[in-house]
Amino acid sequence: MKSNRGFTTLELMVATAITMVAIVAVCTLLIESGHFTRNNEEIIKSNDGARIAGEFIVGALRVAGVGGAAGVWINNAGTPKLISPIFGTDAIAAEGNTDDIWVVLSDRRAFKESNCALNSGSGASLVTGGPGALNLSCTRSLANPSMLLVANFAGPAALLTGLRVLTPSDGTVVGVIDYSESSLAGFPPRAFLQGDGVFGASVVHFFIHRDASGSALYRETGVLTGASPPAFVSATVSRVMLQPNIEDLQIAYGVDPPGLGQPDQYVFQNGFPDVFGGPPLRAVRVSVVGYHDRPMRSGDGSTINAYQPVSLLENHDQTAAPKDAFRRSIYTRRVELPNLSPGML
Numbered sequence: 117m118k119s120n121r122g123f124t125t126l127e128l129m130v131a132t133a134i135t136m137v138a139i140v141a142v143c144t145l146l147i148e149s150g151h152f153t154r155n156n157e158e159i160i161k162s163n164d165g166a167r168i169a170g171e172f173i174v175g176a177l178r179v180a181g182v183g184g185a186a187g188v189w190i191n192n193a194g195t196p197k198l199i200s201p202i203f204g205t206d207a208i209a210a211e212g213n214t215d216d217i218w219v220v221l222s223d224r225r226a227f228k229e230s231n232c233a234l235n236s237g238s239g240a241s242l243v244t245g246g247p248g249a250l251n252l253s254c255t256r257s258l259a260n261p262s263m264l265l266v267a268n269f270a271g272p273a274a275l276l277t278g279l280r281v282l283t284p285s286d287g288t289v290v291g292v293i294d295y296s297e298s299s300l301a302g303f304p305p306r307a308f309l310q311g312d313g314v315f316g317a318s319v320v321h322f323f324i325h326r327d328a329s330g331s332a333l334y335r336e337t338g339v340l341t342g343a344s345p346p347a348f349v350s351a352t353v354s355r356v357m358l359q360p361n362i363e364d365l366q367i368a369y370g371v372d373p374p375g376l377g378q379p380d381q382y383v384f385q386n387g388f389p390d391v392f393g394g395p396p397l398r399a400v401r402v403s404v405v406g407y408h409d410r411p412m413r414s415g416d417g418s419t420i421n422a423y424q425p426v427s428l429l430e431n432h433d434q435t436a437a438p439k440d441a442f443r444r445s446i447y448t449r450r451v452e453l454p455n456l457s458p459g460m461l
Contacts, residue, residue, distance in 0.1 A: 321337070
């Protein structure tokens with residue numbers, strides 16, 4: 117005969133208790149898994165942020181200084197000043213003792229064969245030498261740059277600003293471009309020569325800036341005042357934030373005092389002067405520290421206050437900084453500078 121006996125109250129209570137324990141265990145596992153996944157996402161963001169920020173600077177350094185191995189002449193309040201195409205300040209106190217770096221860049225497209233194609237970015241050459249306005253083989257390929265770099269790769273280059281196209285050229289006639297420095301006596305100290313290369317150029321400044329929203333890597337472009345410490349003419353500055361959540365930027369400059377060209381013998385220093393001279397610059401080491409948006413959390417939801425800023429990074433010592441819940445990521449890359457070695461051209 118079929119039994120009609122059901123579950124007793126005790127059996128139901130035991131089954132319910134077991135089910136509740138299982139549910140709590142599963143929920144706890146899911147919550148901890150969620151925090152683990154979330155923390156990993158933050159670490160990935162931190163790693164990616166540091167890498168992206170570092171590659172912005174590394175990419176610029178790879179093409180920096182073309183034509184400027186012997187320095188670049190700029191206008192310093194009416195007086196020619198010979199500067200290095202790469203320089204930077206060490207330990208800027210106002211920005212948490214981070215570094216900055218300045219680079220003179222030729223248009224990346226300057227050495228492409230363009231046959232004077234419109235706005236191709238390719239360079240032109242001087243038809244005649246001497247002081248005054250530039251007589252060029254072409255003007256329309258220069259893509260309306262804010263500055264021009266005139267170089268012959270045998271001596272210092274010259275950075276020209278305030279450009280005015282007096283006679284456009286499509287390659288069939290001689291083009292003429294005037295510039296602000298043409299009215300300065302003795303600028304540049306070396307007269308331009310027939311055949312000098314003329315390229316679109318810019319001066320780029322990479323640095324860390326902090327505000328209420330956090331710290332980030334910024335890039336500025338503009339016209340140098342020529343003063344030391346370096347600065348842009350305020351009316352010419354254009355600023356853009358390249359990467360948020362960047363805490364530190366440290367730059368080391370590798371010089372070659374004996375001039376032997378042996379990379380393992382380079383001496384790295386913190387900061388590099390804008391005035392050209394001294395041991396030749398041959399390499400730059402870039403270190404960028406990134407962090408993430410959300411604090412790291414444990415399985416119970418509490419913050420994990422176990423992280424400090426990266427230290428010792430170059431000469432930036434933050435070993436006394438308090439611990440917090442943000443894990444840092446560091447990107448470091450050494451960049452060789454063949455454009456600054458005349459023997460490599």
